Amino acid sequence: MEQINSIKEIAQMCGVSASTVSRVLNGKSYVREETRQKVMEAVRTTGFRPNMIAKSLKRGYARTICLMVPSYGNMIFPEIMRGVNQVARERGYTAFFNITDEKMENEAAAYDQMRNLRVAGFIICSAIGDESLIYQLREEGVPLVLVNRFQKEDVGRLDTIAIDNYRAGYVSTQFLLRAGRKRIAIACGDPELDLYNERYRGYADALREAEIEPDPQLVLREPPEGQDGFYDIVKRIMLGEDAPDAFFATADSKAFVIMRALHDLKIRIPQDVAVIGIDNVELSAYMEPPLTTVAQPLTRMGREAMTRLLYQIEYKKENGILPPPENITLPFDLLVRKST
Amino acid sequence: MEQINSIKEIAQMCGVSASTVSRVLNGKSYVREETRQKVMEAVRTTGFRPNMIAKSLKRGYARTICLMVPSYGNMIFPEIMRGVNQVARERGYTAFFNITDEKMENEAAAYDQMRNLRVAGFIICSAIGDESLIYQLREEGVPLVLVNRFQKEDVGRLDTIAIDNYRAGYVSTQFLLRAGRKRIAIACGDPELDLYNERYRGYADALREAEIEPDPQLVLREPPEGQDGFYDIVKRIMLGEDAPDAFFATADSKAFVIMRALHDLKIRIPQDVAVIGIDNVELSAYMEPPLTTVAQPLTRMGREAMTRLLYQIEYKKENGILPPPENITLPFDLLVRKST
DNA sequence: ATGAAAGCGCTAACAG
DNA sequence: CTGTTAGCGCTTTCAT
Secondary structure: OOOOOOHHHHHHHHOOOHHHHHHHHHOOOOOOHHHHHHHHHHHHHHOOOOOHHHHHHHHOOOOEEEEEEOOOOOOOHHHHHHHHHHHHHHOOOEEEEEEOOOOHHHHHHHHHHHHHOOOOEEEEOOOOOOOHHHHHHHHOOOOEEEEOOOOHHHEOOEOEEEEOHHHHHHHHHHHHHHOOOOOEEEEOOOOOOHHHHHHHHHHHHHHHHOOOOOOHHHEEOOOOOOOOOOHHHHHHHHHOOOOOOEEEEOOHHHHHHHHHHHHHOOOOOOOOOEEEEEEOOHHHHHOOOOOEEEEOOHHHHHHHHHHHHHHHHHHHHHHOOOOOOOEEEEOOEEEOOOOO | OOOOOOHHHHHHHHOOOHHHHHHHHHOOOOOOHHHHHHHHHHHHHHOOOOOHHHHHHHHOOOOEEEEEEOOOOOOOHHHHHHHHHHHHHHOOOEEEEEEOOOOHHHHHHHHHHHHHOOOOEEEEOOOOOOOHHHHHHHHOOOOEEEEOOOOHHHEOOEOEEEEOHHHHHHHHHHHHHHOOOOOEEEEOOOOOOHHHHHHHHHHHHHHHHOOOOOOHHHEEOOOOOOOOOOHHHHHHHHHOOOOOOEEEEOOHHHHHHHHHHHHHOOOOOOOOOEEEEEEOOHHHHHOOOOOEEEEOOHHHHHHHHHHHHHHHHHHHHHHOOOOOOOEEEEOOEEEOOOOO
């Protein structure tokens, strides 16, 4: 059983033409049952593998997509990847990944390389910075979906998937308030990421609604070169006057750092200070105490993103253009655990 | 600036032949500087993208590789992926990923699909179970590297990368012993995974060397359907007589569960019971208390795996066959933190 | 129902 | 230094 690498060789074995083999393999056209059997048999015994590269060349694009991920930092991306991968597999697609390490130059290089590979589309958790590359893609008619990270201006112009980050911030803060917390600090994320600004807005609004004016002292921003992120900041603020009695971390990963600092200060959670996060990455439940958090449906986000991307791809094939952008907002869950 | 999709169109624009354009693009052959300029100019202004699919078809395989990952469960895989991705990018390759969710059927399907895509090779963290598929690949001359998960029999037959798991188990246990712990329980991993058996062997040998006969009571095995893994087991053993004074978790993820159980029992770590893990995933440092662990160089493992895979690919191109297998053992570090 | 031929975009002899 | 030709494996008219 030597290496058979082409439809043509199968054809010769069966005494038919390559087109016939192609037809039985794709089942698109009628073939006499007898020849069909014969071909199938040859395919089976030789272990023939259809060459997807050749198919892609003919088709003009590959049944592959690219997933762009900024980092593995806060552990939300593996779960998104998982969802993407599931749907891709179900639909005969394969996913490339690119971890950009939060560098736009890496992301740009990846777009280039991926487009040369004629991927059918992109699922993007973009590095922080300029979005013009993404608009350029869209203008050129490249199917793409932004997950989680996008700007307000993108709504209506690009396809997006996320939770309602404003609500998430609002709900978390309100929950803390209702639990009787008065001085709630917020650990903000990068202000270049709109999702964090939204979460802040929700926080501020919840506070005002409770007739508390947000205290600038309690609005914590990560230092640019922040090795340990909020660690030092938390220590400082807790040692000062008017220390907060709760922290709203705009991401679980930030909550972990905060809890670390609190533990090191021998401050009890939640008796002295409550902590709430957003994400619900897997390990949140294993923190001490287990972290109360707003759960994002991460794997589902990946699934929906891939599903939507495939819709775009198919729509474009039929209509020649991308469908109007759709902005999907997924529901979230407040998971009350022991840190509040 | 209309869409230019082929070298041929560039050629026409410049009044040269396609081969000339190919030559300047690949810089493999001499071209008159003047024509070179002209072509480059045309390429630049048209935004021409060389079609990698066509190149792959010509070459016979694609400059892509496939990374097979069983799950995102214990968080070691994202870091491996990162290393793979880095080297791939440096070397003009792109990586597909497949998350098999620990199901061999998914893995098998992925091998098929990937081979149809003519990937140049595989980096494999295999699902638990039959390895015959992998041997079949090797026999067919497919470049591949196993990372972390492999059997003793694979050594000398397949390319592998891992730490010395026996030593890791030995060192962890010895460390606990030297810290004065007497009754050290071990949380074993799936016995189908040799790396866990090795870690166990190291544990047992360290114990014997200290003239302690391993107590079967203290050898903890995860129940097959273990939702919460070791959670219940730890609770039970701690409540019984002769409770252990230390836990050696054969993976950080297991240590997290153990610590959770201990906290819930109000048992103090490390005063009452010490805990040590293996892996050093990012969050280990944020546990309460921070987890002492044997650090695997995960990103480096990914880098080395990709590097080795590329070596295999190149070797095979030159010699027609795979190089003799190499088994790479990477050094690890004992990171002493507060849980011991 | 099937075959012949052309072509997807590129590279690699082979000529000149 | 450059052009011509053939072919990588497959699909797709267009005939028959």
